[in-house]
Amino acid sequence: MSPTVTTSSEANGNVSAATARAAASAAATAEATGPQSITMAKALNTAMADAMHADASVLVFGEDVGLLGGVFRITDGLTKTFGEQRCFDTPLAESGIVGMAVGMAMNGMRPVVEMQFDAFAYPAFQQIVSHVAKMHNRTRGAVTLPMVIRVPYGGGIGGVEHHCDSSESYYAHTAGLKVFTPATVADAYRMLREAIDSDDPVMFMEPKKLYWSKDLVDLDELRAQHSANGEAGTSSEGRAAVARPGTDATLIAYGPSVPTALAAAAAAAEEGRSLEVIDVRTLVPFDDETVAASVNKTGRAVVIAEAHGFASVSSEIVARVQERCFHYLAAPIRRVTGFDVPYPAPKLEHYYLPGVDRILDAVDDLQWED
Amino acid sequence: MTISADHTASGHTERPVDADPVAEAVRKFGISVEDYMLPARHQIQMVDPDGRLKPEDEQGTEPGHEYPLPGDDELMVAYEQLVVGRRVNDQNSALVRQGRMAVYPSSHGQEACQVAAALCLSGGDWMFPTYRDAVAVMARGVDPVEAMTIFRGDWHSGFDPLKHKVGIQCTPLTTQLLHAVGVAHAAKLRGEDTVVLAMCGDGATSEGDFHEALNFAAVFHLPVIFFVQNNKYAISVPLAHQSVAPSLAHKAVGYGMAGERVDGNDVVALLAVLDRAVKLAREGSGPLLVEANTYRMQAHTNADDDTRYRENSEVAEWRAKDPISRMKTYLTDRGLLDGQVEARILEKAEAVATQLRDGLSEDVPVDPQGLFRHVFAKPTPQLKEQSAMLADELARDAASEEAEK
Numbered sequence: 001m002s003p004t005v006t007t008s009s010e011a012n013g014n015v016s017a018a019t020a021r022a023a024a025s026a027a028a029t030a031e032a033t034g035p036q037s038i039t040m041a042k043a044l045n046t047a048m049a050d051a052m053h054a055d056a057s058v059l060v061f062g063e064d065v066g067l068l069g070g071v072f073r074i075t076d077g078l079t080k081t082f083g084e085q086r087c088f089d090t091p092l093a094e095s096g097i098v099g100m101a102v103g104m105a106m107n108g109m110r111p112v113v114e115m116q117f118d119a120f121a122y123p124a125f126q127q128i129v130s131h132v133a134k135m136h137n138r139t140r141g142a143v144t145l146p147m148v149i150r151v152p153y154g155g156g157i158g159g160v161e162h163h164c165d166s167s168e169s170y171y172a173h174t175a176g177l178k179v180f181t182p183a184t185v186a187d188a189y190r191m192l193r194e195a196i197d198s199d200d201p202v203m204f205m206e207p208k209k210l211y212w213s214k215d216l217v218d219l220d221e222l223r224a225q226h227s228a229n230g231e232a233g234t235s236s237e238g239r240a241a242v243a244r245p246g247t248d249a250t251l252i253a254y255g256p257s258v259p260t261a262l263a264a265a266a267a268a269a270e271e272g273r274s275l276e277v278i279d280v281r282t283l284v285p286f287d288d289e290t291v292a293a294s295v296n297k298t299g300r301a302v303v304i305a306e307a308h309g310f311a312s313v314s315s316e317i318v319a320r321v322q323e324r325c326f327h328y329l330a331a332p333i334r335r336v337t338g339f340d341v342p343y344p345a346p347k348l349e350h351y352y353l354p355g356v357d358r359i360l361d362a363v364d365d366l367q368w369e370d
Numbered sequence: 371m372t373i374s375a376d377h378t379a380s381g382h383t384e385r386p387v388d389a390d391p392v393a394e395a396v397r398k399f400g401i402s403v404e405d406y407m408l409p410a411r412h413q414i415q416m417v418d419p420d421g422r423l424k425p426e427d428e429q430g431t432e433p434g435h436e437y438p439l440p441g442d443d444e445l446m447v448a449y450e451q452l453v454v455g456r457r458v459n460d461q462n463s464a465l466v467r468q469g470r471m472a473v474y475p476s477s478h479g480q481e482a483c484q485v486a487a488a489l490c491l492s493g494g495d496w497m498f499p500t501y502r503d504a505v506a507v508m509a510r511g512v513d514p515v516e517a518m519t520i521f522r523g524d525w526h527s528g529f530d531p532l533k534h535k536v537g538i539q540c541t542p543l544t545t546q547l548l549h550a551v552g553v554a555h556a557a558k559l560r561g562e563d564t565v566v567l568a569m570c571g572d573g574a575t576s577e578g579d580f581h582e583a584l585n586f587a588a589v590f591h592l593p594v595i596f597f598v599q600n601n602k603y604a605i606s607v608p609l610a611h612q613s614v615a616p617s618l619a620h621k622a623v624g625y626g627m628a629g630e631r632v633d634g635n636d637v638v639a640l641l642a643v644l645d646r647a648v649k650l651a652r653e654g655s656g657p658l659l660v661e662a663n664t665y666r667m668q669a670h671t672n673a674d675d676d677t678r679y680r681e682n683s684e685v686a687e688w689r690a691k692d693p694i695s696r697m698k699t700y701l702t703d704r705g706l707l708d709g710q711v712e713a714r715i716l717e718k719a720e721a722v723a724t725q726l727r728d729g730l731s732e733d734v735p736v737d738p739q740g741l742f743r744h745v746f747a748k749p750t751p752q753l754k755e756q757s758a759m760l761a762d763e764l765a766r767d768a769a770s771e772e773a774e775k
Contacts, residue, residue, distance in 0.1 A: 059559075085559055091589050096548055096582035103552020106531065107496075108560070111552075123578070130542045131549070134526075138538055141744040142530040176745055199747035238751060285750035 035218045040188045041211040044074050044150075046219060047192035048112060050226075052082050055110060058196060060087040062097055062114030062150075070114060072152055072211055094124040098149060102131050105145040105201075112196055118153040119162035125170070132201045133176030144199040148192070153181075154256040154306050156209035156353055158346040165343055166307030168255075171203040172283045172316070178237070179283040181205040183258030185215035186222060187281060191236050193226045198237070205283075207256035240287035242294065246276035249300035249363055252291060252317055254280035257304045257354060264359035275363065283313050291317070292324040299330040300366040304354050309337035331367035389654040391628070399433030407628045409619040410435040413663055414643050415633035419691045421699025429639070435630065437642035442706055448485050448637045449701055450715045452694045455481040455505035457719035461726050462504070462518065466672045470730045471521045475502040479635070479667030482693035483599045485509055486640035486662075487567055490648050496566040498537035498550040502599075503569055510536050514722055515729030524736050544574040547583035547596065554592040565593045565651045567644075573604025575621065576612050584659065588625040593651035595644065596622075596659045599634060601666040606679040622659035634662030635693040638700070665691070738764060 038046075052058045060078055062070070066089040069076030078087035090097050094115060101111035115121040121128070128149065135143050155164035172179045178200050182188040188206075195202035229235045243258060244265050253261035258279045265275040276294050280287065295301045301321055305314040318333045336354040344352045395406040412430040414437060417423055423439075431437055440448075459481070462474040477484055480502075488509030491497060499507050507517045512529045519528020520539050527538040537546050537553075550568035557564035574580055575598060587594040598618050602609050615621055622629025632643045640662060647658045665688035669676040676685075701707035742749065742757040 091582070091585050093582040093585065095579055096551075096586045099545060099548025099579060099582070100552040100555060100586055103549035103554070104556040105552070106537075106549065107553040107556035109556045126542060126579075127545060127548065130540075131545055135538075136747060137744045138526040138540065139531060139744075140525065140527075140740075141747070142532060144747050178746070178750075237748075285752060288751065 034220070035216050037214050037216050038185060038219075039212050039214050040182070040185045040206075041072060041074055043185045043188040043217065043219075044192055044206065045076055045078075047189045047196070048075065048078060049081060050223060051110075051112070051193055051196040052078065052086060055196075057108060058086075058110045058112060059104065060112045060114070061090050061101075063090060063092055063094075063116050065089060065114050071116060072208065074150070074152075074206070074211070075114065094120055094122075095127050098124040098127040098132065101147050101149075102127065102135065102145060105147040106135070106143055110146045110148075110196060112148040112150065115149060115151045117159075117163045118151055118165040118167045121149070121151055121167065124149075128171070128177070128203075129174050133174045136200070137176055145201045146196075146199045148195045148198075148202045148204050150192075150204045150206060152206045152208040152211075154205075154207050154209060155343055155349050156256060156306075158349070159208075161343070161345070164349070166305070166338065168203075168205050168283060169307055169312045171205075172313050176201070177284060178202045179205060180237070180281070181207065181255035181283060182281065183207065183210065183243070183253075183255055183279050185213065186217045187236060187241070187279075189217070189219070189222045190226065191281065194229070194235050194237055205255060209256050210259065213259070237282050238285035238287055240281055240290040241279045242276065242290070243279040244275070244277040246274040246298065248274045248298055249302065249366055250276045250278060250291075250294040250298045251302050251304060251359065251363075252278045252280065252294075252321070253304040254283060254313070256306050260354060260356060261304050261359065264356045264363070267356055267360060268363060273363065280317070286316075286320065288320055288324060291321060295321050295325040296328040299328050300363075301325070301329070302334045302336060302359060302362045302366070304336045304359055306338050306353060308340045309335050310340045312337065331365075334362040334365055336362045389650070391650050391653075391655045395434035401434050404623060405432075406434045407623040407626070409617060409622075409629045409631045409661070413631040413633050414639045415636050416639040416642060417636050417696055417700045419635070419696055421696040421703065423638075423700065437639070437646055440638060440641040440645060442704075444489065444641060445638065445697075445701065446706055448482075448489055448641060449694075449697050449707065450718065451485040451489070451505075451509050452481045452637060452697060453715050454719045454722050455484050455509065456694055457723050458505055458508060458514065458726065461723040462521070463668065463672070465726065465730050466521075471518065472523045473671045473673065474504075474518075474521050475671045476668045477502050477505050477666075479688065479692070480599055480601055480664045481505060482637035482640055482697075483597075483634045483662045483664055486637055486644050487569060487597055489641060490644035491565065491567055492648075494535070494562070494564055495648070496535045496537070496550065496553050496564060498546040498553075498566065498568045499539055500543075500546070500569055500571060500574070501539045501541050502571065503539065506569070507536055507539065508722075510534060512536055514726050518726065518730060522730055522734075524734055525740075544570055544577040544579040544583070546570075547574075548579055548586070550594055551583050551586045551590075551592060554587070554594045555590055558590075558592055563593075563652050565595065565648050567595045567597055567648075569597045569599065571604065572598065572600040572602065572609050572612055572618060573607065574598075575618050576604075584621070584625045584627070584657070587657035588627050591654075591656040593654070594657040595647045595651055596657065597644070598659065598661045599664055600661055601634075601664050603666055603670070603676075603680070605670045605674060606676075608679070617661060619659055619661035625657075625659075627657045627659055629659040629661065631661040631663060634664030635688075635691045635696070637693055637697055664693075 065075040066079045182191045251261040261277045268275045303314045303317045410432045414430045459476045459478040465471045466474045484505035487506040516528035547568045550566045554566040619629035619631040
């Protein structure tokens with residue numbers, strides 16, 4: 001007999017009933033936790049497992065995601081728990097992975113696919129840009145593509161060439177894609193669950209250098225928050241977070257640069273300067289309100305990103321802040337980004353990556369009167 | 371075996387029991403696996419260009435590659451669709467010349483492929499067409515005017531793919547084959563017996579997604595039929611510059627699936643081969659590749675000058691192999707077709723042409739706010755802002771027009 005999935009085939013994007021039905025069972029089947037120190041990798045893994053418990057149409061596939069559990073072990077145990085029809089390895093072909101996910105999403109599934117490494121996603125670029133991004137538009141909304149493309153991105157791990165690209169600007173530039181990038185362990189859980197629930201396709205950019213960062217989180221509480229999100233409208237999509245409040249200048253960062261920005265703010269505090277750190281969280285949609293409110297308050301801003309600065313998300317942020325905050329600005333907005341060079345070899349990457357000192361130098365340049 | 375929200379048991383789920391036509395052919399005919407998977411030595415042709423049914427031993431069939439003649443009813447439906455399809459192609463080309471449509475990639479000469487692609491499928495099956503497959507899309511039941519929306523200029527696609535189980539037509543080459551694979555995979559996981567027909571042309575077989583789609587379908591053992599319409603040219607580049615394989619159907623064996631080549635201007639042979647392919651796929655034999663040898667009688671689109679890259683004599687040679695005239699002769703000789711039936715069919719074709727003319731001559735008002743409506747299921751604040759900005763611009767334009775009066 002062929003296997004069956006007990007979800008409505010015509011329910012393209014309409015799995016809310018299944019989600020609701022299974023929400024309770026997810027809480028029941030997952031291990032009770034209480035606050036515990038876990039890695040971002042574990043949070044992402046738990047988010048996928050919980051989503052798969054909650055909704056039978058959620059599938060995970062990609063290269064090495066099955067028995068190996070992914071090269072970063074983000075899909076660890078999913079095949080064992082859910083079977084090889086729910087979490088499976090594909091042939092080694094990124095366009096195939098994304099293109100097949102498009103068809104599966106058209107036919108009632110919610111695929112979550114892994115691209116293994118940022119630069120490995122480029123063979124799938126055609127599928128992402130021409131189809132994932134446009135299917136909803138092209139069909140006048142008749143087809144939704146509730147799919148998540150997980151891209152481990154960024155450097156700082158001593159990786160070889162093609163393993164450390166910051167590719168978020170390509171996707172953010174493409175109309176029809178939502179682009180999420182968590183910076184904290186709790187956000188990794190929250191935002192991946194939201195991405196999987198989203199009826200829009202989400203490029204889920206995972207800062208790979210933060211995979212092993214740990215934080216004290218209460219998974220049960222995160223699960224409860226997630227269940228309540230729908231009604232309360234408290235999702236992370238389009239909402240930046242104030243990662244550290246401050247009054248003198250605003251550091252705007254996302255993904256892998258958030259901890260660096262926080263470290264810079266901590267260092268600045270020792271020198272008596274109070275820096276506010278904004279974690280953008282979702283690049284698309286972008287939270288203009290939170291960012292502008294902070295810059296209007298502090299009058300000074302530095303945008304920090306690992307990616308090349310030229311024609312990038314960081315350029316976009318500067319433009320948006322300038323448009324909204326011009327009359328509040330005491331100094332031109334500064335950027336601290338990767339240089340406009342191909343991502344360097346491991347022994348050189350620390351020269352490339354925006355670090356605390358470079359951020360503090362930029363802050364010092366913000367035309368202080370003292 | 372059921373996958374459900376509470377199915378979290380053991381890591382190893384049962385594999386579905388799939389049919390094994392290879393083993394069957396090997397057992398029944400004593401042929402090798404390769405002989406089953408490789409196309410028959412000659413293309414399958416049942417009715418010759420003169421409209422005569424070929425003797426069974428001259429149809430190109432071999433042990434493991436045997437095809438029963440389709441039934442009379444199916445052939446009559448096919449003939450009607452052929453005539454309608456030709457009328458649609460010619461009407462649309464005329465509408466482009468009249469400036470009613472931006473562009474039309476005609477399938478004039480390929481109507482037999484178009485019709486067979488639609489007729490071999492059941493209601494629950496899916497079709498993934500190319501931009502040149504409008505006749506197949508219509509034969510599948512999509513409203514003719516909706517099928518032409520992509521070329522009219524007011525929206526990229528005019529029909530709902532989910533309602534018709536027809537993928538949208540668009541212009542990137544071969545990408546839709548992977549969507550077909552995904553639809554089939556989802557259906558298989560749910561235990562549905564959906565078959566997916568994935569269409570492409572000869573040029574498309576050079577693209578990476580062609581390879582990936584065939585390989586995925588074979589590895590996951592999916593009920594997808596890859597239907598390659600080899601019309602001999604990718605815009606101006608002839609087949610010899612796309613592939614030096616013995617035939618495009620030969621590519622199948624490299625992926626571990628069976629391939630067959632068929633006379634793409636012989637709707638009888640096309641239906642025989644595709645019907646069997648659908649049956650095998652539905653029974654669980656996995657994907658199959660069917661190459662139809664046909665010819666694009668007209669230029670790639672109205673923007674193309676085909677006299678630059680091919681001789682008139684070649685076009686004339688293929689005109690003699692026309693799919694419609696040979697069926698007309700065959701069905702008339704069989705006593706299935708007479709002047710009265712022909713008149714009724716022509717009337718129907720004329721009605722569709724009128725529908726197209728009326729529908730595409732109508733000036734459908736465009737909705738500027740439609741720009742923003744379907745970018746996302748959940749719109750972003752930025753798009754709401756831009757939508758408000760456009761609304762304001764339009765309101766001011768309207769006000770100044772009013773003032774000028």
